[in-house]
Amino acid sequence: MVDAGRVILLNGASSSGKSSLARRLQASLDVPFLHVSSDQWVEAGVIPQRRDDEGPFNWVDSMRPRFFDGFHRTIAAMAAAGNNLIVDHIIEYPPWRAQLAQLLTGLDVFVVAVVCDPLELQRRELCRGDRRSGEALAHLHENRIHELGPVDFSVDTTAGITTTLTHTVIAAWEQRSGPSALFYPGGR
Numbered sequence: 001m002v003d004a005g006r007v008i009l010l011n012g013a014s015s016s017g018k019s020s021l022a023r024r025l026q027a028s029l030d031v032p033f034l035h036v037s038s039d040q041w042v043e044a045g046v047i048p049q050r051r052d053d054e055g056p057f058n059w060v061d062s063m064r065p066r067f068f069d070g071f072h073r074t075i076a077a078m079a080a081a082g083n084n085l086i087v088d089h090i091i092e093y094p095p096w097r098a099q100l101a102q103l104l105t106g107l108d109v110f111v112v113a114v115v116c117d118p119l120e121l122q123r124r125e126l127c128r129g130d131r132r133s134g135e136a137l138a139h140l141h142e143n144r145i146h147e148l149g150p151v152d153f154s155v156d157t158t159a160g161i162t163t164t165l166t167h168t169v170i171a172a173w174e175q176r177s178g179p180s181a182l183f184y185p186g187g188r
């Protein structure tokens, strides 16, 4: 039996800087961590381009729930195989958080809220041009992703992801004790 990997779970709105922070953490940590994101699957072309509103290609009601159900299971599977993971994710709904808590029970998990000023989120969204306008604010105000339950640590990327900020996250992770806040009851 291998020892399970440790999981650092970054949760933040689109454009909050999760992927950028994940890469900085990966580069700074003294042990290898895999950076895992559902975006990587999307960018690799796993999803068929056809996304009809009805029938088997219906994305919103049919394919998307299964896609993320499976993505959540892969996090647990990769960690169980002994991989340390930095998971870059948007926990959009209370059942997603509950499922992650259930799947990751018994593992060493550290949940980090990646927050950013809404105006800066909108600015980044506009600049990058590869995200739907309003997506980041929808994560904050419709999904209320930062109200789904307690976290272990929180970082604000509004002023940039500096070496100091990266080391602050690593120091907090190194000082973690007891079960992750992920396993405490959710917020709303």
Ligand SMILES: Nc1ncnc2c1ncn2[C@@H]1O[C@H](COP(=O)(O)OP(=O)(O)OP(=O)(O)O)[C@@H](O)[C@H]1O
Pocket: 012, 013, 014, 015, 016, 017, 018, 019, 020, 021, 039, 088, 090, 124, 128, 131, 157, 158, 159, 160, 161
């Ligand atoms: N601190 C920052 N200051 C300025 N720009 C940033 C900062 N962090 C990230 N960006 C830029 O904002 C955009 C989004 O960053 P990133 O991909 O890291 O966010 P994300 O939270 O992973 O987004 P998504 O969930 O949409 O994939 C990128 O173009 C990135 O270069």
